[in-house]
Structures are given as structure tokens and as C-alpha cells.
Amino acid sequence: MAGGWARDGAVSEQIEASISDELARMQAQKRPQGESLTHCAECGEPIPEKRRVALPGVKLCLDCQQERDGAFKARGGVNRRGSKDSQLK
Numbered sequence: 001m002a003g004g005w006a007r008d009g010a011v012s013e014q015i016e017a018s019i020s021d022e023l024a025r026m027q028a029q030k031r032p033q034g035e036s037l038t039h040c041a042e043c044g045e046p047i048p049e050k051r052r053v054a055l056p057g058v059k060l061c062l063d064c065q066q067e068r069d070g071a072f073k074a075r076g077g078v079n080r081r082g083s084k085d086s087q088l089k
């Protein structure tokens with residue numbers, strides 16, 4: 001632990017880098033971009049053309065997308081609790 005501040009700076013830089021890395025990954029998952037897939041990346045089911053047109057860059061069929069959205073909502077529980085409180089008013 002000798003010679004402190006330079007090391008601390010390096011560590012927090014590393015942490016910031018991994019956080020922005022994580023954010024970029026999450027955003028990429030939320031908003032798929034690029035080519036739409038003709039078949040679901042998860043289960044291999046064909047993705048209807050209407051869905052591909054409506055959601056450019058879609059990579060999942062409806063079932064898999066809903067499953068993934070559900071997992072996202074379960075994890076982001078803080079926001080949900082907040083909106084519930086305001087509904088209870």
C-alpha cells in the first residue's frame with residue numbers, strides 16, 4: 001500500500017471502465033441493432049417477417065424476448081417498487 005494515489009487512481013479507472021463496458025452491453029441487449037435475424041438466436045424458431053420489420057435488428061422470437069424482458073424487470077425491482085408506491089397513493 002505504499003505510494004498511494006497513483007494506485008488508487010488506476011483502480012478506480014479500471015472500475016469505471018468495467019462499468020461503462022457493462023452499460024454498453026446492457027444497452028446492446030435492450031436495443032438490438034444491425035441485421036434482423038430470420039431465426040431466433042435462442043431457440044432457432046423462425047421470426048415472423050412482421051416482427052422483423054417492426055423491430056429492426058431483432059434477434060429473438062416473441063417467446064424468448066418476453067422471457068428476457070421478464071428477467072430484466074425482475075432484476076430492476078427498485079424502479080418498480082417506486083411506481084407501485086405512487087399508485088398506492
Ligand SMILES: [Zn+2]
Nearest residue numbers: 040043061064
Ligand atoms: Zn426463440
